[in-house]
Amino acid sequence: MKTVRNIFQNKSTSIYSVSPDSSVLDALQVMMDKNISALLVMEGSELKGIFTERDYARKIILQGKSSKDTKIEGVMTAKLEVINLNSSIDHCMQIMTDKHIRHLPVIDNGKVAGMISIGDLVKFVIEDQKQTIEQLQSYISS
Secondary structure (H helix, E strand, O other), X not given: OOEHHHHHOOOOOOOOEEOOOOEHHHHHHHHHHHOXXXXXXXXOOXXXXXXXXXXXXXXXXXXXXXXXXXXXHHOOEXXXXXXXXXXXXXXXXXXXXXXXXXXXXXXXXXXXXXXXXXXXXXXXXXXXXXXXXXXXXXXXXX
16 A cells, blocks of 8 residues: 655655744745745644645635735634545545645654645656556566
8 A cells, every 4th residue: 555655755855834923925935935835834843734825815815815914823724634654645635535625734753744735646646557557568578
């Protein structure tokens, strides 16, 4: 069974985050600088929530709020689905599909280990299927 641990073997596990009292504008700047679409919201080493482009669109732009004057804690998603390094790829995909989310924080031994996106899962599944096909073709031709 393939797990999140397999994805982390080939993925940067850098943790990009902001504090709950950061402004939305500051969070957007980090997201732009790192070319990412979601940030963890952390207070020290404690995970408090996640802030995504979807949160920005729905909770700031569409409600006419100011990115400069709005704090992340007021617009972040605080009710999180989290996974661990032993979570199966299928389980992660099921959570994302059922909950209509694109990012899952990864917790290892009670601490944030990183985050995976739907793109990470799709890339992993495609690479895994490609390897399986190559192995089958090699087996058939020998």
